[in-house]
Amino acid sequence: MGIPTKIRVSSAAAQAERYDGELSSKALPRLGGLLTDAGGVIRVSLQAQLRQGHVALQGMLAGSLALLCKRCGKSYDWPLEAEVDWRLVADEASERALMQEFEPLLVEDDELQLREAIEDEVLLCLPMLPRCESCENMVASQPEAAAPMEEEPRRENPFAALKKQLKSD
Ligand SMILES: [Zn+2]
Incomplete structure (x- = not known):
């Protein structure tokens, strides 16, 4: 089965549906807007099943996405590799209960917007400061000069200063 736009959660679990396929960044507008023209492809491999009374969707997202290096301004291929372990819940109480693990x-309404969920996950994985490999190496080999230690302004206790004055008199 490919990657449907949306899935019916109850039947996905009951039939242990598996979603294997590729999604082009062109099919994901929010992600596409963050990539350079070269775009990218996400390989999706997800398995739906019941786990401890909840519908789980587990698997991997992988691929290569063209990001713009913030340092040199060139497009480079950023490797995506994300493990997915979702639990599909119908109410906020279960959401809170599962959040720790x-x-x-x-x-909503037994329906998951699967492509949107995948896009959200990938957006979360993107680096905050995209840097191509050679810029990354450059930065690593030339660590920026350590910021000078912020010196705490010394403020003399006014009474101590007064004492000193009195002593010297
Ligand atoms: Zn670069």
Whole structure:
């Protein structure tokens, strides 16, 4: 099965559906807007199943996305590799209960917007400061001069200063 836009959660779990396929960044407008023209492709491999009473969607997102290096301004291929362990929940109480251990996704009307959820996950994985490999190496080999230690302004205790004055008299 490819990557449907949306899935019916109950039947996905009941039939242990598996989603294997590729998504082009062109099909994901929010992500596409952050990439250079070369775009990219995300390989998706997700398995739906029941886990401890909840519908789980587990698997991998991988691929290569063209990002703009913030240092040299060139497009470079950034490797995506993200493990997915979602629990699809219908209400906020279960969402809160699962939050410690898993990544709960709130689902409405038994329907999950699968492509959107994948896009959200990839957006979260993107580097805050994209840098191509050679710029990354450059930065690593030339560590920026350590910022000078912020010296705490010394403020003399006015009474101590007064004492000193009195002593010297
Ligand atoms: Zn660069």
